[in-house]
Amino acid sequence: MANIVEKIIKSHLVEGEMVPGQPIAIRIDQTLTQDATGTMAYLQFEAMGIPRVQTELSVSYIDHNTLQEGFENADDHRYLQSVAAKYGIHLSKAGNGICHQVHLERFGKPGKTLLGSDSHTPTGGGIGMIAIGAGGLDVAVAMGGGAFYLTCPRIVKVNLTGQLKPWVSAKDVILKMLEILTTKGNVGSVVEYGGEGVRALSVPERATITNMGAELGVTTSIFPSDETTKAFLKAQGREEDWSELLADPDAEYDRTIDLALGEIVPLLAQPHSPDNICPVSAIAGMKVNQVCIGSCTNSSVKDLMTVAKTLEGKHVHPEVSFVVAPGSKQVLRMISDNGALSTLIAAGARIAETACGFCIGNGMAPQTDAISIRTNNRNFEGRSGTKSAQVYLASPETAAACALKGVITDPRDLGNDTYPAIDMQEQFTIDDSLVFPPSDEPAQVKISRGPNIGDPPANEPLPDSLRGEIMLKVGDKITTDHIMPAGSRLKYRSNVPKYATFVFEPVDPTFATRCVKNKEVGTHNFVLGGMSYGQGSSREHAALCPMYLGVKAVIAKSLERIHTANLINFGILPLTFTKESDYNIIEQGDEVEIPNIRQALSAGQELNLLNETKKRAFRLKYDLSERQKNIILAGGLLNYTKAGGTES
Ligand code: MIC
Ligand code: SF4
Secondary structure: OOOHHHHHHHHHEEEOOOOOOOEEEEOOOEEEEEHHHHHHHHHHHHHHOOOOOOOOEEEEEOOOOOOOOOOHHHHHHHHHHHHHHHHOOEEEOOOOEOHHHHHHHHOOOOOOEEEEOOOOHHHHHHHOOEEEEOOHHHHHHHHOOOOEEEEOOEEEEEEEEOOOOOOOOHHHHHHHHHHHHOOOOOOOEEEEEEOHHHOOOOHHHHHHHHHOHHHHOOOEEEOOEOHHHHHHHHHOOOHHHOOOEOOOOOOOOOEEEEEEHHHOOOEEEOOOOOOOEEEHHHHOOOEOOEEEEOOOOOOOHHHHHHHHHHHOOOOOOOOOEEEEOOOEHHHHHHHHHOOHHHHHHHOOOEEOOOOOHHHHOOOOOOOOOOEEEEOOOOOOOOOOOOOOOEEEEOOHHHHHHHHHHOEOOOHHHOOOOOOOOOOOOOOOOOOOOOEEOOOOOHHHOOOOOOOOOOOOOOOOOOOOOEEEEEEEEOOOOOEHHHHOOOHHHHHHOOOHHHHHHHOOOOOOOOHHHHHHHHHHOOOEEEEEEOOOEOEOOOOOHHHHHHHHOOEEEEEEOOEOHHHHHHHHHOOOEEEEEOOOOHHHHOOOOOEEEEOOHHHHHHHOOOEEEEEOOOOEEEEEEOOOOHHHHHHHHHOOHHHHHHOOOOOO
8 A cells, every 4th residue: 555655765765764754765776967066976976986887877967057158168068978988877968958858758767766966856756756856965976876865755645636728737737736835844745646637647747747846845746657658658769668656546645635637727936936826817917028938847849839839820029038948859859840940930939059048047137127937947036147037937838928928928818719739749759869878998988177177175074163153144945046156157066166256146245255264264154044945956066165165054944955965965064943033133243152062963962052242042953864963073975975984
């Protein structure tokens, strides 16, 4: 009487007991990295001294940083290609597409585990995998054959019934889920979709839903592997990769949510959070300046065909800048062969590269105060590259309607009688010519290292007492985009000293220099956060670079899963308040001390925050397994691993 999540976890469990909330470790079958997190992951893998990856399959994708303004990106790409060839990793070259889209098409397998250094790795749940996003160091450990440690999840069943109405699509389903569950409070859960409504959703549609599970903050989301999955794999020429994976009829769940697909209407996530949901009709008529279609959430053949059919014979509004970025080379070839690309171009689309592009703020920054409608998954303030832009997340159907009319438009009001329902292709165009398998002669491969690529910085073991200043106090929902901006700063990912100068740049550009001054005189730096601190991306630089700046503890009302794991991996204490209202008393600039850390951690006691400025003491909590405590005391996972799994 097991559900799907339990079945996969059970068959991969290497440590711990399957009790929700308890630490467990699972074997990882596949890994993926992308270039922005990948260079650091492979530098860390190299530092482990393991000659070949130990996984069934590891793929390194180049999709994030393809702008190549200057030599840095191209140097990173060369490095990634040479490391892949040497260590047994497949390389998906720039131009082949966005990691999650390509992995779904060409590599994902039902029943397997996938660990990826990108928070949207759960896209693979659409094909019935336990696919989890993590920091690059965790992925490096998994490539080396190490287990992945996580909290045994609570499992939430979403029981889908009925069918979506015309002009309503998978994006609206996950926006509905975000309305129900919000981005907060879901840490430690996995969403398992089931019910008769699942059948009508194709694999790419299921993947849209699991992709944005990342925004719920859950560990992952998963769909069953059924006849629909089989048909998708067959159309990808991979029928032999299929296996059936269904929940037992009497499977139990920690919570069940019923969702009637037929009742969902076109929805939007309003600025600046993916859970700020409203029906499109509620704000219809608002002027739109930019429409961007693409990203790992909505760039499948079906998505772009639907947009093309909606725009066929028409032209987008003259005041809308309209961008389409196909998700993969496969998608681009298929829409180009079947004429949809031509339809899009005729309708006024700017065709962008098959890459993350606009989604990560790499180009296409909208005009000042713009209203931008996008099909991607995050609308955090400033992520588009324009601080004053108002980004709304929508389905491809809604985005197309907005592009045509120049104002926010419910696609059901387009006046088109027939919804261009696109059936799943019976045969996809298979062209893996931009995927390079690893070398048969690894000894001959020389690693290429450009001048922008530096070794991962070392950290010291955690001192027994921390003493220093609250360097920054921030509010709720601080994302890793606030902590470690991407966009034009992305090219410094392989150069930690340089990238660290931009920590918290969007919030307080003086943060890095102030931290360096303290570090130089030997005092420790502290950050104070609100709810859901560290949500969003898996970028471990949001922990690695603060570590480099001498940040030793983050104290917040609540912390998100991947970011917490990254803080631990880099030896930074993730702490929460015993009494949440204490947050209001402590201020930026306060001189503080946390004494006797070692003893308190080993005894499992709360920590004391002595605030010398306020002449008060506060109690702090932590949620750390024994292993995590030892990692922090050692000064991070690399030190811990080098010492053979002990704290020093
Ligand atoms: C994102 O969508 O924020 C990214 C860019 O894909 C990140 C990874 C990164 O920062 O490199 C993510 O989601 O993990
Ligand atoms: Fe790329 Fe955007 Fe997807 Fe992140 S969310 S992997 S930046 S397309």
